[in-house]
Amino acid sequence: MQTLDPRLRGDDISSWKSVVRSASLTALLLLAAPTAAHAADSLDNRIGEALFRRMWVAAPTATQAADGLGPLYNARSCATCHPRGAGGRPPDPAVKDDQGVGYAIKLNADPVYGRQIQSNAIPGQLVEGRPRVTYREKTVRFPDGETVRLRHPTPVIEDLGYGPLAEATVMSARVPPRVHGMGLLDRIPADAIEAEAARQAASGGPAAGRVNYVTVDGKRQVGRFGWKAMHPTLDHQDAEAFSLDIGMSTPAFPEPWGDCTPAQTACRNAPHGDSKQFEGLEIPSTVIGLIDGYLRDLPPDGSLEAAKDKAGTALFADTGCAACHRPSWRTGEDAEHPSLSNRDIFPHSDMLLHDLGPGLGDRLPMGEANGSDWRTTPLWGLNRLAAKDGQLSLLHDGRARSVAEAILWHGGEAEAAKDRFKSLPGKDRKRLVRYVLGL
Ligand code: HEC
Ligand code: HEC
Structure with missing residues (x-):
């Protein structure tokens, strides 16, 4: 097993491009070795992992390679919501300002808020709101007298930034599932x-x-991923995460403003990170492929x-x-x-x-x-x-x-x-x- 270039570790990567470039270089160097294919595979996985943990930043930056976050977003990295691939949790109403882990509220395409409430924004942009939950508890009793308390959730959005939701808008709260296997x-x-x-x-x-x-x-296609099996491939699931959760464009979801609707003009008009070098996108297919590869091999x-x-x-x-x-x-x-x-x-x-x-x-x-x-x-x-x-x-x-x-x-x-x-x-x-x- 080779040692990973320290620049490639987690959040320290200065740009994904240098990562990809040194990955192919390493792959070339390894071709002579008998275990080349395996080693190159595992290096790709470690780069995929680094990209999964990468903290993306707002555009514009000098390198263009890691920018394009938001303008509105929920989290800056995949790993924030899926720490080490584990699932998330809802906010604890008993703890002030607790946001849970990766907790998100989906909407059925609200004309202003779009398909999900983004709880963060880059400087100068208005946050959509803070997803929270309240619970009503009830007791279930087994015939032998043992009891279990169930909590019935009502999702709540505090501090809505762009006025009320449309009357027909439906909210559905989700926690991130485990992403192993x-x-x-x-x-x-x-x-x-x-x-x-x-x-x-x-x-x-x-x-x-x-x-x-x-x-x-x-x-x-046959849907497999997500709580309602609405994504047929990992690629599509990961691309939607970039769009809805992180606010970055990919081949499948090319809008650089992610989930911002035409009503959110400041967001639509903000600088974005699309770049000619990267297929005209913020996240090119190479990066999606590396992240997919990492997830695919997570046992x-x-x-x-x-x-x-x-x-x-x-x-x-x-x-x-x-x-x-x-x-x-x-x-x-x-x-x-x-x-x-x-x-x-x-x-x-x-x-x-x-x-x-x-x-x-x-x-x-x-x-x-x-x-x-x-x-x-x-x-x-x-x-x-x-x-x-x-x-x-x-x-x-x-x-x-x-x-x-x-x-x-x-x-x-x-x-x-x-x-x-x-x-x-x-x-x-x-x-x-x-x-x-x-x-
Ligand atoms: C804001 C938190 C958040 C971020 C950031 C995030 N996810 Fe997720 N992820 C979720 C939630 C919530 C779901 C469940 C969505 C649903 O099905 O409604 C999910 C679902 C998934 C699934 C499907 C798992 C299954 O069992 O079917 C995969 C795979 C995944 N995410 C990968 C990623 C990748 C890759 C990234 C980074 C590009 C990412 N996620 C970023 C919250 C997040
Ligand atoms: C008719 C199909 C069906 C049957 C029968 C069924 N389940 Fe499930 N189970 C589901 C579905 C669908 C979900 C996801 C529901 C959700 O997340 O809202 C689920 C979720 C779960 C979860 C939560 C897992 C997680 O990670 O969130 C557990 C635990 C579970 N089931 C255990 C059981 C056990 C034990 C039984 C037998 C007593 C059982 N289920 C019977 C369909 C079923």
């Missing part, structure tokens, strides 16, 4: 996902998952093997969880990424949309996903989260602080599974939760 999920064959939807439809059970078909680049944080707890596996299936949280898949052939090819993986998700009922619904459709449709969340990696500090932020808006809370929010197609969970003897409930936390 994306490369393997990406390699589940699209036709296998379609076959799973057909199998569920034919089974006549309550779980009737649907593919979220989304049209990107004029092609109708799942959880188990790469079938669960060893046989009784737990059976309980998970008998309670009806496995109907949507499909334990395993086999990845397809991928000549470009042999390490991701033909592997049995255990994400515990069918990659399909399910209607989980009004309790989780947000009235914000995305692609073919309706307000109460969500993609079955892969459960691998929960072990690490749980080990870290015990406090979890589960579900799309982070409302659930424990696995039991997350299950109790399941409704709609998952109502029967939830009811079975509620009626389990206490020791089986604990066993099931332990099983999920071990994935």
Whole structure:
């Protein structure tokens, strides 16, 4: 393993271009070595990681290479919201000015605010508002007397900078999901996902998952990423993050002002970082490719093997969880990424949309996903989260602080599974939760 040029580390990179240039130089130097391909790969990944952690800055700058942040944005780097690839959390209403981690409020295209509230702005620009949440708590009691407190969230935007939201505007709060194992999920064959939807439809059970078909680049594709599976590829997901979260242009979202609407004239007219050297954009395809590569190779944080707890596996299936949280898949052939090819993986998700009922619904459709449709969340990696500090932020808006809370929010197609969970003897409930936390 070679030592990385100190200039390439994390936020110290002076410009992505020097990074890319020295990457290809290193790749050339390494061609003579027997492990060249592997070493070059791993160097690319480290550059991808550095770009994932890169703190972008406002235009204009002398180098042009790392600028173009905003004008309105949520965070300056991917890693701010996905620290070491982990998920985020909502603000804690009990802590003054707490913003949570990566917490964002999506909108259904408000005429002034656009598709997301940007909580930051470069100097001279007006922030859109501060996303917060308030909770109403209620108690659920199991037949054996044990209780769980559920908190019902209402997203709130404090200090709206550009007047009130339009009457028809719908808000949906989201926390960042964990981003480990994306490369393997990406390699589940699209036709296998379609076959799973057909199998569920034919089974006549309550779980009737649907593919979220989304049209990107004029092609109708199987959606996979995001809480509503609205992105067919990592590339598209990452490009949208640059646009909505960081305010930078990419081939897929070429507007340098990100999510600013025509009503936000100061933002539209601010200097931007598009540059002829970089495909006329702030973030050229090379940079997206390097970040994708880094994410693609981030191994799942959880188990790469079938669960060893046989009784737990059976309980998970008998309670009806496995109907949507499909334990395993086999990845397809991928000549470009042999390490991701033909592997049995255990994400515990069918990659399909399910209607989980009004309790989780947000009235914000995305692609073919309706307000109460969500993609079955892969459960691998929960072990690490749980080990870290015990406090979890589960579900799309982070409302659930424990696995039991997350299950109790399941409704709609998952109502029967939830009811079975509620009626389990206490020791089986604990066993099931332990099983999920071990994935
Ligand atoms: C402001 C915080 C924020 C920033 C900055 C951010 N993200 Fe995210 N990310 C999110 C949220 C929130 C979601 C979930 C969005 C949704 O599905 O509604 C998400 C989803 C994702 C997913 C999908 C994961 C899955 O399980 O399907 C990937 C991949 C991702 N982000 C990568 C990136 C990359 C790469 C960057 C930098 C270019 C980035 N993000 C920047 C908040 C952020
Ligand atoms: C009908 C399909 C379906 C069934 C059945 C189902 N789930 Fe889910 N599960 C989902 C969907 C969809 C989500 C995402 C919901 C959201 O984020 O709002 C989810 C989310 C979760 C989460 C939160 C994960 C995270 O990281 O945020 C956990 C934990 C979970 N399910 C466990 C279970 C368990 C345990 C069972 C069985 C008692 C079960 N689920 C049954 C579809 C299902």
